[in-house]
Amino acid sequence: MQPWKTLSRRTKLDHSPYLIVEEHTIELPDGHVIPNWTWVITPDYINVLAVTENQRFLCFRQTKYGVEGTSLAPVGGYLEPGEDPLETAQRELLEETGYQAAEWILLGDYVVDGNRGAGAAHIFLARGAQHVAEPDADDLEEQELLLLSRADIEAALAAGAFKSLPWASTVALALLHLDREDRRADE
Amino acid sequence: MQPWKTLSRRTKLDHSPYLIVEEHTIELPDGHVIPNWTWVITPDYINVLAVTENQRFLCFRQTKYGVEGTSLAPVGGYLEPGEDPLETAQRELLEETGYQAAEWILLGDYVVDGNRGAGAAHIFLARGAQHVAEPDADDLEEQELLLLSRADIEAALAAGAFKSLPWASTVALALLHLDREDRRADE
Numbered sequence: 032m033q034p035w036k037t038l039s040r041r042t043k044l045d046h047s048p049y050l051i052v053e054e055h056t057i058e059l060p061d062g063h064v065i066p067n068w069t070w071v072i073t074p075d076y077i078n079v080l081a082v083t084e085n086q087r088f089l090c091f092r093q094t095k096y097g098v099e100g101t102s103l104a105p106v107g108g109y110l111e112p113g114e115d116p117l118e119t120a121q122r123e124l125l126e127e128t129g130y131q132a133a134e135w136i137l138l139g140d141y142v143v144d145g146n147r148g149a150g151a152a153h154i155f156l157a158r159g160a161q162h163v164a165e166p167d168a169d170d171l172e173e174q175e176l177l178l179l180s181r182a183d184i185e186a187a188l189a190a191g192a193f194k195s196l197p198w199a200s201t202v203a204l205a206l207l208h209l210d211r212e213d214r215r216a217d218e
Numbered sequence: 219m220q221p222w223k224t225l226s227r228r229t230k231l232d233h234s235p236y237l238i239v240e241e242h243t244i245e246l247p248d249g250h251v252i253p254n255w256t257w258v259i260t261p262d263y264i265n266v267l268a269v270t271e272n273q274r275f276l277c278f279r280q281t282k283y284g285v286e287g288t289s290l291a292p293v294g295g296y297l298e299p300g301e302d303p304l305e306t307a308q309r310e311l312l313e314e315t316g317y318q319a320a321e322w323i324l325l326g327d328y329v330v331d332g333n334r335g336a337g338a339a340h341i342f343l344a345r346g347a348q349h350v351a352e353p354d355a356d357d358l359e360e361q362e363l364l365l366l367s368r369a370d371i372e373a374a375l376a377a378g379a380f381k382s383l384p385w386a387s388t389v390a391l392a393l394l395h396l397d398r399e400d401r402r403a404d405e
Contacts, residue, residue: 034283046254063358073331096244097335102332142383143382145289149336195328199328200390204387
């Protein structure tokens with residue numbers, strides 16, 4: 032299978048650093064040319080599901096402009112210039128919750144939109160989270176920190192209480208990872 | 219917790235039906251006004267993980283413009299005007315794979331970007347999938363249909379072989395759902 036080739040790119044809208052829209056001219060493997068493929072550049076972000084040694088999962092109940100009502104959400108944030116995703120995840124966990132974690136597991140680096148880009152999502156699980164400081168978040172939204180049991184977070188996920196795709200993804204990938212480790216430990 | 223209010227909206231870029239970018243003036247609960255919040259409108263889409271009665275999971279190996287190399291992917295597609303997400307999912311499964319499924323489970327309706335919108339992702343699990351016709355896909359990308367075992371699809375997910383966020387989400391949410399049903403059956 033051959034990739035599509037980018038023949039040229041033009042900026043159509045520049046709202047840096049939040050959003051840049053480009054128009055690409057693309058050549059398909061069969062020679063067909065698409066002259067106006069829309070391509071979206073938005074900041075890469077992290078989400079991290081942190082769990083304490085007592086198996087409590089750190090989540091926020093919060094509002095977001097794009098979400099109806101309130102939603103549960105794991106810790107998340109945008110990469111700052113030059114920042115490594117793991118650094119961002121550790122910084123955001125500490126800033127937003129006042130917790131630090133002993134063990135960090137990357138659950139994947141994903142393009143958000145397979146057709147149009149829209150940045151990368153770096154998803155983490157953090158284990159052994161401990162409260163070390165007061166939160167120091169600069170987020171504009173109101174948020175309340177919750178410590179959920181495994182049964183509660185899984186029920187909340189199934190009920191649609193994590194209303195944004197990266198948030199639901201983070202919880203689902205993290206719980207599957209923990210289950211897989213439990214199965215290995217049983218063998 | 220109070221939601222943010224949209225005071226006004228202006229279209230900044232119109233590449234309908236693929237992408238519309240708006241600029242919103244927003245009022246926060248404390249009265250603070252943000253005059254230039256970027257808002258993105260893209261088509262809603264579905265992804266569906268289909269599994270046969272023999273517990274084989276239908277996936278593609280495919281190329282996508284936004285993805286490096288090839289990726290595994292579940293069935294997916296955009297809603298057509300007036301279409302219900304379940305209709306889209308059933309249509310796309312049949313068109314792309316030639317399979318129909320007996321049982322459809324909605325795994326959630328999610329906003330793709332909690333800050334800027336970017337459409338909704340409707341995620342499904344389809345059980346009892348049976349081959350009834352030849353595929354009739356109109357997609358531009360090359361793709362190869364695979365039938366993966368439960369162990370293989372979970373290992374592929376953990377290895378990062380589903381490279382786009384909605385694809386990894388779909389697999390993770392579907393596997394968690396199946397595990398939860400298995401646990402219930404054991405009780």
